[in-house]
Amino acid sequence: MFTRGKTQRTNRPSLGGMDYVDPVKKSGVKRKIVFAACLVMLCITMIKLSPSFGSPSPFSRHEAGVTHVLVTGGAGYIGSHAALRLLRDSHRVTIVDNLSRGNLGAVKVLQNLFPEPGRLQFIYADLGDPKAVNKIFSENAFDAVMHFAAVAYVGESTLDPLKYFNVIGSDPDGRLGEAPRPELREHGRISGACFDAARGITNGLKVRGTDYKTADGTCIRDYIDVTDLVDAHVKALEKAQPGEVGIYNVGTGRGRSVNEFVKACKMATGVNIKVDFLPRRPGDYAEVFSDPSKILRELNWSAQYTDLEKSLRVAWRWQKLHLNGYGPSKV
Numbered sequence: 001m002f003t004r005g006k007t008q009r010t011n012r013p014s015l016g017g018m019d020y021v022d023p024v025k026k027s028g029v030k031r032k033i034v035f036a037a038c039l040v041m042l043c044i045t046m047i048k049l050s051p052s053f054g055s056p057s058p059f060s061r062h063e064a065g066v067t068h069v070l071v072t073g074g075a076g077y078i079g080s081h082a083a084l085r086l087l088r089d090s091h092r093v094t095i096v097d098n099l100s101r102g103n104l105g106a107v108k109v110l111q112n113l114f115p116e117p118g119r120l121q122f123i124y125a126d127l128g129d130p131k132a133v134n135k136i137f138s139e140n141a142f143d144a145v146m147h148f149a150a151v152a153y154v155g156e157s158t159l160d161p162l163k164y165f166n167v168i169g170s171d172p173d174g175r176l177g178e179a180p181r182p183e184l185r186e187h188g189r190i191s192g193a194c195f196d197a198a199r200g201i202t203n204g205l206k207v208r209g210t211d212y213k214t215a216d217g218t219c220i221r222d223y224i225d226v227t228d229l230v231d232a233h234v235k236a237l238e239k240a241q242p243g244e245v246g247i248y249n250v251g252t253g254r255g256r257s258v259n260e261f262v263k264a265c266k267m268a269t270g271v272n273i274k275v276d277f278l279p280r281r282p283g284d285y286a287e288v289f290s291d292p293s294k295i296l297r298e299l300n301w302s303a304q305y306t307d308l309e310k311s312l313r314v315a316w317r318w319q320k321l322h323l324n325g326y327g328p329s330k331v
């Protein structure tokens, strides 16, 4: 505590009533000021020399010869495979995902494969949040959008049916796979259910509906390998023109029954999966397969990789090597 008053003692000598600073102390202060100024200059120089200073992030500007694609749902099954293909084709990719379904592990695999600056960025955001979406679009310069974000399980969709073709398989080089969260298992797709049964995670496979008007009584679907599906998207991207709309069916054009699928799954896994036959599931049509003639005609695309047993064998290989999928998915 100090008090004001005539008696207050000060270390500063007084010269004719003026404040006077001791020259020895003065030069000490000067040194400190010069040192601080040098330090500040050094910091400014270092920041200026850093590659990101002054130049905006590569994601925020268009670059000749580089296509920047926003992949929504890129942590999910199809989106992650699409991102892999785009990165392999030297495109720049921004993944936006709220991780409600997908796997951060899939994004990490991609980041490890393409660590160079300006190749891949991940933005954790919900597309249902307009503020977040506006910010993403104002801060990034996209050339195209591939939209895969969705709540995509058939079981859930029966309240508000959508149309589905069934995607199977995984990256032939084994870097990505299909890894639905354990809590979503009961809504999962037939390939996941087959693999779970083959691994003994579940008691067996439940086939719902054997009295459809089809050759063997089970539903018929058009199964397409994820590599083919992504390839169709890339073909569409190559041909896309601003203001032009193209809507295509992406499938093989060939329907396969659930019984055929199960047989292929048994062959691919080498496991004699136990099958329980149950009543029909609400929302299922007897027979759904695509007419891919338009995409062949306009984009010269047709499925090249889809082979039920082979596609399942590739996916099974990934499953066996990733018993816990991508592990926990936390941001």
Ligand SMILES: NC(=O)c1ccc[n+]([C@@H]2O[C@H](COP(=O)([O-])OP(=O)(O)OC[C@H]3O[C@@H](n4cnc5c(N)ncnc54)[C@H](O)[C@@H]3O)[C@@H](O)[C@H]2O)c1
Binding pocket: 072, 073, 074, 075, 076, 077, 078, 079, 096, 097, 098, 099, 100, 101, 102, 103, 125, 126, 127, 128, 147, 148, 149, 150, 151, 152, 163, 164, 165, 166, 167, 168, 189
């Ligand atoms: N897998 C199939 O058999 C199949 C078949 C036909 C069509 N599709 C369609 O393909 C798309 C992708 O399917 P998938 O199998 O990869 O599904 P998925 O569940 O593996 O991936 C969907 C991704 O979207 C994300 N997502 C969901 N809501 C979001 C939101 N509001 N904001 C940000 N991210 C969000 C999830 O976290 C997830 O990573 C879907 O539109 C689906 O309907 C899939």
